Amino acid sequence: MSARQRVTLESVAAHAKVSRQTVSNAINAPDVVKPETLTRVLESIAELGYQPSRAARQLRTRRSQILGYSLRPVPADAHGTIGDRFVHGLARAAQQRGYRIMLFASGNDEEEILQYDELLSGADLDGFVLTNTHHGDPRIAWLAERDVPFVTFGRPWGNADATHPWVDVDGAAGTAAATRHLHELGHTRIAYLGWPHGSGVGDDRRTGWSDVMAELGLPADGRWQETTENATEPARDAAATLLRRVSPGAVVCVSDSVALGVIRAAEAQGRRLAVTGFDDSAVALLAGMTTLAQPVTESAQRALALVLRDIGVDTVGPASRHEILAPQLVVRDTSIPPDPLPRTVGS
Amino acid sequence: MSARQRVTLESVAAHAKVSRQTVSNAINAPDVVKPETLTRVLESIAELGYQPSRAARQLRTRRSQILGYSLRPVPADAHGTIGDRFVHGLARAAQQRGYRIMLFASGNDEEEILQYDELLSGADLDGFVLTNTHHGDPRIAWLAERDVPFVTFGRPWGNADATHPWVDVDGAAGTAAATRHLHELGHTRIAYLGWPHGSGVGDDRRTGWSDVMAELGLPADGRWQETTENATEPARDAAATLLRRVSPGAVVCVSDSVALGVIRAAEAQGRRLAVTGFDDSAVALLAGMTTLAQPVTESAQRALALVLRDIGVDTVGPASRHEILAPQLVVRDTSIPPDPLPRTVGS
DNA sequence: GACAACTGTTTGAACGATCCAATCCGACGA
DNA sequence: TCGTCGGATTGGATCGTTCAAACAGTTGTC
Known part of the structure; x- marks a missing residue:
């Protein structure tokens, strides 16, 4: 009920019989x-x-x-929890290091840059974390030009001399692991269904x-691959073509949505087919998808x-300015050994 | 490059040839x-x-x-984008009203309350938005006791005299609409598969x-309903029981996950069945689910x-302190007219 | 013994906004 | 002409912290 007096540097100082500044030092520079x-x-x-007032500081x-x-x-058809889990x-x-995350909404890169400007001058944000970066992203140029600390989740495709820090998942290592896994199961006729050429992420995964x-x-070769946009219906059509052309025993897919399209196409053609997806979305779990x-x-x-290193919080040793993390293969039911007679079509 | 001088009240005042306070008034009390x-x-x-310094203010x-x-x-099996879309x-x-959202992570109610304390004294947060409230939620009591403005997404089940503002979706209206929709298609044998009794949301939807x-x-009556936890596998088993017991032509379900279980059970038994879910998740879209x-x-x-009203931002008229919004029926393929001979168990 | 160097602590000023009290100014009435 | 009134504007104090410089106390050096 009664609004208790706020604890301030001054009151702590009085209690400990020292001066303000000494209390401040105890917090910010204990060694002196x-x-x-x-x-x-x-x-x-x-x-x-006592808790320092963030506003005063x-x-x-x-x-x-x-x-x-x-x-x-x-997006309406999003079924991933990647964004959700990343923010969490x-x-x-951040809060383990005394930092907090402030959200802002934007519809496109330009709008987002306006928000940067507002947040930097009005709210003194210390840095930004970007996702969904793309080729020639104007946000990166804007921030870099102003020496604002930031990091991107997603590497700067097609811009090898970018100097900002970034983190990314090794898509090629992922599809490579899936391909090896299928080969270990005995598959030799392994096709690939990916996104159209030109997207960094998609090309990377195909490479694996x-x-x-x-x-x-x-x-x-080209006969063993097909491309489709990232949705189940188009993927089904693309898969149907692919299946008829090379009659694969397994298909490595660029995403779970696409993989689901392949499964549907295989069902429609009455084929037995091993399939792998990418992302481990809830759809993959439901479909029992590898x-x-x-x-x-x-x-x-x-x-x-x-x-935080760019901001200057910890000046630890000169580790790398970017990290590539390998995804983990989750084996479920859709990666199955091949038919004894791979050439045989259907029931 | 060169760090331009920060624009402050003082510099604006000089430029407009008035005093600080007049500039401040122009922003905060234009009418004087x-x-x-x-x-x-x-x-x-x-x-x-010019942009006011949030810290100084x-x-x-x-x-x-x-x-x-x-x-x-x-949660690992989450496939909804509800949380995602709500935050967005x-x-x-918030930012349309000059406010921002600050995130913090917590694992349980107690941890979250500790965060409240820290954020209130250290960062002077003006209020909180809570989700996933439950019966006897300690967070609500803690905040209410300290007169901290907050709102919950989810009504206070089982606590009719709660005075805090809240927003919720009308679950009963949703399942009612689904049931009417099925009836209009000609169904008369409509069963229900829900969550165990005792959860506010689950009971509400059953009521509809x-x-x-x-x-x-x-x-x-009881023969026409069954309960299951919110996952596809258990739902399939519960649905199998339900289908054998009353042989319904349609099943209204408490969630998309559960509805998917019903669809699987119907497939397994070779039945033709109309099904409706709840949430319009990506799974529903993929399954073509109503x-x-x-x-x-x-x-x-x-x-x-x-x-914001409780914070005192706008003192507009005395509207209600809570809102119940109706969900919208999304008709897709899984709500189908009944068989001509409902009793027939199809091949 | 005087001076310098160093350690640990204290004091005053500043950050940029709002609150509060005081002042200005033109209009109006006596 | 002068005093009063009320709205518009001004200057000073304040919020709680950190920076920069000054201060006292001890040790070392010639």
Whole structure:
């Protein structure tokens, strides 16, 4: 009920019989305070339950200890929880380091840049975490130009000399693992269904398949691949073509949605087919689909560490400025040994 | 490159040839400023691109213009985008009103309350938005006791005299609409598969079905319902029992996951069955499932308006302190007319 | 013994906004 | 002409922290 008096540096100082600044030092630069004074001050802080006012600190230091994270409208057909889990991991990692995540909404890159401007001058945000970066992303240029600390979840495709820190999942390693897995099961006729050429992520994932196929001396030319947009219906049609053309025993897919299309096509043609997806979405779980789980939480933690380093929070050793994390193969029912007679079509 | 001087109240005042306070008034209380002075000041603000320092304002007023939103770990089998879309709607609605959303992570109610305490004293948050409230939620008691403004997405089940503002989706209206829809298609043997008794949301949705059935003079006793936890596998087993017991022509389900279990059970038994789900998740879209779409974005907007009113941002007329929004029926393929001979168990 | 160097602590000023009290100014009435 | 009134505007104090410089106390050096 009664509004208790706010605990401030001054009141802690009085309680510990030192000055404001010494209490401040005890928090921000403990090494300059005499050990016995330090313990006395820390006791007072604990006893009074003191918490520094972020506003006052921010006003003086021009640092908010807050990072910005932009939300885009959620597409209607989204079934992933990747975004969800990434934000959660980010928020948790941040608050362990005394930082917080502030959200803002934007519809496109330009709008988002306007928000950057507003948040930097008005709210003194210390940095940003970007997702869904793309080729020639204007947000990256804007931030880099102003020396604003930021990190991207997703590597800068087609811009090898980008200097900002980033974290990404190794798509090629993922499809490579899936391809090897299918080969170990006995498959030799392994096709690939991916996104249209030109997207960094899609091309990367295709590479994993084609490299392993080459390594194994198995065919992976144009006849063994097909492309489709990232939805189940179009994927079904593309898969139907692919199945008729090379009659594969297994298909590595660029995503769970696409993989589901392949499964539907196989059912329609009455074929027995091994399929792998990518993302480990809820759909994959429901379909009992073998897929690749992205290390989302770990990505968030690494991303946070990278941007905090640029902000200057910890000046630990010169580790790499980017991280590539391998996804994990989740084996379920849809990766099955091949038919004894691979050539046989249908029931 | 060169760090341009920050635009402050003082510099705007100098530019407009008035005093600090007049500029402040132009922003916070335009009606006390003489019109011609006002326009002059506003022009200066626009010209210099002035933005008030949130830190300074917060230090003085003890208001941050920030609302807290807690994230819980995302369950592995989650396939909904409801949480995602709610946060997005919240962030967008907030920033239209000059507010921002700050995230924090917590694992349980107690941990979340500790975060409240920290955020209130350290960061001066103006209020909170809670989701996933439950019976006897300690968070609600804690916040209410301290007169902290907050709103919940989800009504206070079993606590009719709760006084805090809330927003919720009308589950009963949803299942009622589904039931009527099935009846209009010609169904009369309509069963229900729900969650175990005792959960507010689950019981509410069941009510919608049973009320309409009673209204239509159709049977809805215990034989026509079954319960299951919210996952596809258990739902399939429960559905199998239900189908054998009353041989329904249609089943209204408490969620999309459960509905998918019913579809699987019907396939296994070779039955033709109309099914409706709840939530309009990606799974429903993929399965071509008739379901109920929750007005998530609108809920977020209303929730924001309610909590801002308690904070005292707008003192508009005395509207209601809670809102119940109706979900929308999304008709797809799984709501089908009944067999000509409902008793026939098809091949 | 005087001065310098160093350690640990304290004091005053500043960050940029709002609150509060005081002042200005033109109009109006006596 | 002067005092009064009320709305518009001004200057000073304040919020709680950190920065920069000054201060006392001890030790070391020639």
